[in-house]
Amino acid sequence: MLAVATQVFADEGYDRASIRLVAERAGISVAGLYYYVSSKEELLFLIQHRAFQELVEQFAAGSQGLTDPGDRLRLLIRNHLTRFLDNMAELAVCSREIDRLVGDYRQKVEEKHREYFGLALHLFQELASGREVGVDPRTAALAMFGSINWVYTWYKPETGPSAAQMAEDLVRLYLQGVQR
Numbered sequence: 001m002l003a004v005a006t007q008v009f010a011d012e013g014y015d016r017a018s019i020r021l022v023a024e025r026a027g028i029s030v031a032g033l034y035y036y037v038s039s040k041e042e043l044l045f046l047i048q049h050r051a052f053q054e055l056v057e058q059f060a061a062g063s064q065g066l067t068d069p070g071d072r073l074r075l076l077i078r079n080h081l082t083r084f085l086d087n088m089a090e091l092a093v094c095s096r097e098i099d100r101l102v103g104d105y106r107q108k109v110e111e112k113h114r115e116y117f118g119l120a121l122h123l124f125q126e127l128a129s130g131r132e133v134g135v136d137p138r139t140a141a142l143a144m145f146g147s148i149n150w151v152y153t154w155y156k157p158e159t160g161p162s163a164a165q166m167a168e169d170l171v172r173l174y175l176q177g178v179q180r
Contacts, residue, residue: 001026001036002050005043010089014044014097045105048094052112055079059119069126070175076120078167080148085163088152095149120144127175144174 004026008017019040023033037043058079063072084091101109124137124144148170161169 001028001033002043002047006047006087006093007089009044009047009097010092014040014093014100019043041101041105044093044097045101045109047090048098048101048109049112051083051090051094052109052116055083056112056116056119058083069123070171073120073123073127073174074167074171076123077144077148077170078164081151081163081167084148084151085155085157085160085166088155091149091152095152117141117145124174140174144170 001022005017005022008022008025011017012021017040019033020030022040022043023030026033037046059072059076062075062079066072066075084094098106098109098113120141121138124140128135128137151166160166
């Protein structure tokens with residue numbers, strides 16, 4: 001049901017999507033859909049909260065024992081790209097539709113976003129620690145998410161690199177810049 005709702009929200013945009021359309025594409029009645037969720041907004045909340053909760057958990061599990069911040073950055077980017085290159089609709093919904101949430105739903109998703117962003121910010125702070133760098137760690141983290149969150153607008157699975165290769169390229173870009 002969440003996968004269908006995700007695709008509908010990505011295809012139609014949240015504002016134009018309807019519970020009726022989600023139910024129709026899921027092959028269930030509108031009443032059946034309302035058995036599981038109370039509103040379209042709850043569907044959006046569940047999509048976004050689950051995505052970022054799982055990314056945080058996956059990073060925590062995968063980074064145990066990794067001491068190098070560059071390796072942890074590589075893991076964070078690779079996890080992000082692996083998840084979302086396999087589900088571009090989810091990335092589109094998570095990137096475009098955050099402002100549609102209000103109240104408690106918005107607060108909970110924003111908390112998850114801050115937690116996830118905090119992981120990246122901490123990595124860039126570690127990388128900058130004790131070094132003379134010309135880039136603010138917060139700016140670096142924002143730029144990184146700005147680039148990887150909009151991959152759904154330009155990435156072509158049939159010709160693009162794998163998530164692992166793209167993660168490697170991006171980590172090299174963030175750690176070394178374009179010039180060597």
